[in-house]
Amino acid sequence: MVLQESISTAVDSIRANLLRSLLTTIAIVIGTASVIAMVGIGSSAQRAIDDSITNLSARTLSVYPSRGRGSQKISAAPLSISDADALIKDKEINWRVSPEIRGSKSLKYKNESISISVIGARESYLSILGYEIDQGAFFTERDDLARKRVAIIGSSVGTELKTSSKALVGEDIDLGGVTFKIIGVTKSEGSSGWSNPDEQIYIPLLTASDRVFGRDRVDSIRVEVPNTYTPEEAMISIERVLRREHDIGPGEENNFRINDWSQFTDLQKQATAIFSALLIGIAGISLMVGGIGVMNIMLVSVTERTREIGLRKALGATQQAILLQFIIEAVTLCIIGGIIGVIFGSSLYFLVTVFQDWVFTIPFSAILGSVMFSACVGLFFGIWPARKAAQLEPAVALRYE
């Protein structure tokens, strides 16, 4: 009964000073809006990362030679082309395998000379990594076996040579003293963080091994796992084949390592979590500032309405009834701010999802949580002004000018 009366009085009083009330809640609005936008953007970004990983990276495993760290038992055992061939020959899982020989060479074309990252690989390499050809073609198995001097360049290599990549198709270039014919250009992929595929040059594995680098030691082996197997199953199979190839006895440690992309994902998850925590912190500060603003306006309101409080007390309002009335007013003010904040935050988040092409999902718990938190801010900061009101002497308050 008294509660209902208090709520309607609170709403009336907020409506009577609408502009002032809304200005008071701005900090609450900003706080809640940033919480909602953050939670939304965070979960969408996470989902986008997860999706891209299940789409591509988690299906591609990379095998690297072990860096003989700590334990002396592990002798340096490089990966070789024959290791890759052994994986290809193993038919337990119908994976696709390409070793990768990587090195830096100078590339000369006409009067230009640049240093470039050279990758020697199998003809399956490009599709294993999910890259595509923009113009021309990738080399074939026949090109590889024939150790042909053909090359495919990344989309921005041409620019570095003061021409366009597409114009270079069919041209001869000099790569570390060997003449290559450019037969294709890849589509732009963008930097992956460690390396930029657009600035690389791809040549057949055996050409790289015999004519350019003079070694059959490879830097890594890429394995694309078919959808019918999990990365974990594939890792066990790779381990089995390579332990056999490397003559590793039972109980001995692997002298190679297999990376899936989960480490990378974990890192990204961690970064996202730190970022979110930071923004939640800012939102928290903003809500505190908002609470102080609400407290300030409530103190003004109590002073302005001293005579009304006196009257209510004269008519029989208890201290508790007055306390409740003003606390409810503060809480209502904050809840309104919270709701406006949820609307703003969701709109902001929606805009981001539209531009980023993300899925729009706000967890209901986030909405409820942030509005509840706003209410708690109102409760906390409303107590002091409400106590001030409740403790007014009725005889004095009635005659307050």
Add this chain to the structure above:
Amino acid sequence: MNVIDVKNITKHYLLGTQTVEALRGVSFGIEQGEFIAIMGPSGSGKSTLMNIIGCLDSPTDGTYHLNNQEVSTLEGDELAGIRNKEIGFVFQNFHLLARNSALDNVMLPLKYAGVDKADQLKRGKDALSQVGLDSRMDHQPSELSGGQQQRVAIARALVNNPSILFADEPTGNLDSQTGHDVMQLFHNLHQQGQTIILITHENEVAAEAQRTIFIKDGLIESDIRKEKL
């Protein structure tokens, strides 16, 4: 039987470092159904006496029995309960809530009494028709004349069937005609047996009452009963 029994009431205020003796020992009784005026110049202690009799304040010393209940020792919320049930206030400047309808204003004491909603509406409407305002129930104070506003305030004072109707300069903000109408309303209520205490400094208004108590310098100067005509 006395509704109000006041014995040797004193009230001291601390104003800065100085003690002000607003009341220096006041005793009187008011019978059920009396229509009484309390008069006195400003600074006489009239307002202090009114606050104590109206249970808005407690005396420093002395006893105050309201309906045979000792109330001078009560504090805070206990006094709020007494005010709610036993006393109906009418103020000089009406003291209506500006954004509430006449009916909502009248129902306010019932809300604090915890009366259920249906009863609130019924009693609120009854009180408004008692003061002749049943057609203006949904109007806000700004839509009512001064006389009408004061009648809403009187309805609000009556709604909880108080022992005492307490009117502090009820005609102070009204022109003489509406003031006269309001006084007529008080007479009607008095006819029905309502105990009324009128606080005023106007002789004309005080002359309407059966009995007048004059307060001066914190003491009763005179207590005059009019002979019945």
